[in-house]
Amino acid sequence: MSWKVLVTSRSFGRISEEPVNLLKENGIEVDFLTEPKEESVLDTIERYNAIVVGNDKITRKILERAKNLKIICKHGVGVDNIDLESAREFGITVTNVPSTNSDAVADLAFGLIIDLARKISIISQRAKNGNWEPLIGVDVHHKTLGIIGLGAIGKRVAKRARGFDMTVLAYDPYIEYLPEEFSFVRLSSLEEVLRNADFLTIHTPLTDKTRGLIGEREISIMKRGSFIINTAREGIIDESALYKYLKDGHLGGAGLDVIDKNSSIKDLLLSLENVIILPHVGMYSRETINLVSMVCAKNIVKAFRGEMPDNIIV
Secondary structure, three states: OOEEEEEOOOOOOOOOOHHHHHHHHOOEEEEEOOOOOHHHHHHHHHHOOEEEEOOOOEOHHHHHHOOOOOEEEEOOOOOOOEOHHHHHHOOOEEEOOOOOOHHHHHHHHHHHHHHHHHOHHHHHHHHHOOOOOOOOOOOOOOOEEEEEOOOHHHHHHHHHHHOOOOEEEEEOOOOOOOOHHHOOEEEOOHHHHHHHOOEEEEOOOOOOOOOOOEOHHHHHOOOOOEEEEEOOOOOOEOHHHHHHHHHOOOEEEEEEOOOOOOOOHHHHHHOOOOEEEOOOOOOOOHHHHHHHHHHHHHHHHHHHOOOOOOOEOO
16 A cells, blocks of 8 residues: 655755655655645645644644544654644654754854844844944853753753853753753753843743743843844744833844744834844754654654654654
């Protein structure tokens, strides 16, 4: 019996044909859906045994119709866009690709720190518009970096901060101690991190406990002129509160790789010169995209062969 795979991820196989070829070499058919709205997925999902999903939602409604679906492969780490309880109920395996994109996301997060501190994007845009007046930024070295979520990505950001002689504070309620190589990081309470950070970077998954974790109270106790970077998930920061404290100058700026595109706050944030907004490109390096794609393809091949895929969530 041949399998059919539906790919809704916009980046799967984008860099190289290697992952698609791996599937085809194992007798697996591959179809791409470029506009993965719920309606279009519903129209076709019954034909497929596997799906490679990006950030589009896999809802209960989709899973109810997916009579032949055996495995969902998240082309990335976060699985908050997949109805895991329904997948478990219907006996559908869900996998993701943890750690593989950690360096790419850490590079982007630290790039945003430097960009915000030295106003690189602002100055560049002004120069392109004919304004060559310099703006004064702030140093990154010797400042305090606060990290929320010290998993694979958070640890890599910490290592980059060490090269800038930064003081590194981290909040992660699931970590009690750190190995010797991270002795330069001080585990702290959330409040201590917020009060002391010149730059606050978020690297935690979106869960019931982290939704709205950074709200008005949390931002209000941060240093005046400090910066927030979020390359994790929308929903962790209250964007209305973020806009308020950016607008009144309490925050020096924000770098957001994730944002609620359906919120009315989006346009307000876009209007601020001291905000960098990106379309969720944290893992978008050539090396990382291809590696993540290959892990997804290998997991589908394993499932097709009746073997145990890697990184099973449910």
